[in-house]
Amino acid sequence: MANTTGYDIADALGLLLRRSTRARLYAHLTEGLGKAVDELTYPVLSGLARTGPLSAAELGREVGLDRTTVTRRADRLESAGLVQRRQDPVDGRATLLTLTRQGHETIAATRQRLAAAIEDGLASWSEADAQTFARWLRRFVDEGPFAPQRD
Amino acid sequence: MANTTGYDIADALGLLLRRSTRARLYAHLTEGLGKAVDELTYPVLSGLARTGPLSAAELGREVGLDRTTVTRRADRLESAGLVQRRQDPVDGRATLLTLTRQGHETIAATRQRLAAAIEDGLASWSEADAQTFARWLRRFVDEGPFAPQRD
């Protein structure tokens, strides 16, 4: 690949990864839902939805957080009624973090809200363009420099 | 736009914005350079390179941080010799944050390193594909939901 191309991608990615971009995204995401879901708790909730019931340690490995950090974020989600702790039936030590019905509803609503925000933002794009971009982005996420390591 | 497209984009974006992705990116970025440039100080350094000499308050507006936070991050960059504080010649109150020669060299090396990491990660892509993706990504950053607000 020519050097300038990697440069262009890095530049655009840099903007996308700016903290403020994240913050704006999460503002869309939280608004209207309970305060329990924020920038910190969302990855836990989302990861749990993706993987199914998991221990704090495993979920931590999944989302790249320390075990204890997951525990504390899960505490909040639990007191908000979105997550429930269950005894692991086969291992008496382990506690499985599980989404409640409300947790499932919340994460679904969140994703829908997020999708809607992106659609609004891309209102000037044609449907075909948006689909093309979505495919490229997916391919980059799957095959790009950040893909291999499961985190 | 069809609902499912916004959904796909949101999904891929979510992965891209994961904290661990950022961390991995910044690991590439810092490695080999002094410890002064990290996930926290990089946006300040980078913003300064993009805009030229700026006061802490203006730079804060530029990168979406509180004035005082910029000041403290700049402190570190200053003691590492990458940033220099200069009296604003036309406003005695203002202090302009300026990149030193070493600061310029560091940011250039950082960007090159980043571009190289992305090229490595996309080794399996053709040059044409990479360029096409770069163009789409740039267009999304410029025209997409996160574009309008200068941060």
Added chain:
DNA sequence: GGCAGAAGCGTGCGGTGCGCACGCTAATCT
């Protein structure tokens, strides 16, 4: 079968980053 080590969990603790509030200096306005 019992005991030692490993694995899992929650919590206390120190370190660190953030933004607000305060006080100071310099510019601007009347």
Added chain:
DNA sequence: AGATTAGCGTGCGCACCGCACGCTTCTGCC
């Protein structure tokens, strides 16, 4: 010239993070 505004640095309280500790439960070995 006096008053108000703008800019800056720093003290302070708050929140988050990961490590270390102690507890319980499982596992492997004699």
